[in-house]
Amino acid sequence: MADGVKPRVKVPKTASAGEAVTIKTLISHQMESGQRKDKEGNTIPRSIINRFVVDFNGQNVIDVTLEPAISTNPYFEFEAIVPESGDFTFTWYDDDGSVYEETKSVEVS
C-alpha cells in the first residue's frame, strides 16, 4: 500500500536557540484496521503505519507506536526544542515495509 501516501509537516522556518517549537504532522494513509469486512464478508487485512519517529540532527524527539485504533490519516502534534540550526527528519514505517520520509530545516537566528 503505497498509493497516495503523502506526508505533510508544519515546522517553523526559523527559531531562536533553545526555543520550543510546535510541530504538526499528518500523513495521508487509510490505516486499515483489520476489523472491517468487505461486501462478501471477508475481513480486510490490516494495513497501517505502525511507527512514527522524529529526530533533530540525529537526536530523538518523539517515537510513537501506532495501533489500528489511530484514525485514518494519522495526525500528531507535539513540541520540540531547537538547540541549533539543523534538520528535522520525520519517518513513518508502514506494515508492508515501506518507509516514508520527510525533512524540514530550521534556521536558528
Next chain:
Amino acid sequence: MKLTRRETLFIGMGAVVAATVPLPALASVEDAVAAFTGGADVGSGGITLSTPEIAENGNTVPVEVSAPGAVSIMLLAAGNPNPDVGTFNFGPLAASQTASTRIRLAGTQDVVAVAKMADGSFVRTANEVKVTIGGCGG
C-alpha cells in the same frame, strides 16, 4: 425447579447487565497496563488527558495527553476490540511531554492514559467519551 415471576425477572436483569458490561475488554486493559508497568504500582495525578465529552464520529476523536516529566505515555481505549491505541516515547529534544492525535473509538467508553515517569513510577488517568457513531467499521 419452578421459577416465580419475580425470580425470572431477576435472572433476565442479570443477563442484561452481563451483556452490557464488557468484562473481557476491561480485563485486557488491565493486562495491557500490567505489561506496560511490569506490575508496578500505578499512582494518579501529574497526567492530563483531554478528550471531548461527546464525540459525534468515533472514527476520528481528537485526544491530547500531557504528563510533565514522563518518558513514555501509553493510550488505551477500554471498549475497542483491541484496547491498544498507541505509545508515545519522548526523546531528549522533546520540549514538553505533550502529544495530540486522533483516535478511533468503537463506542462510548473510557480512554485510559498511563505514563511512565523519569524516576520509574507510573501514573494513570481515564476519561469517558460518549460516541454517537462508532468507528470500527462493521
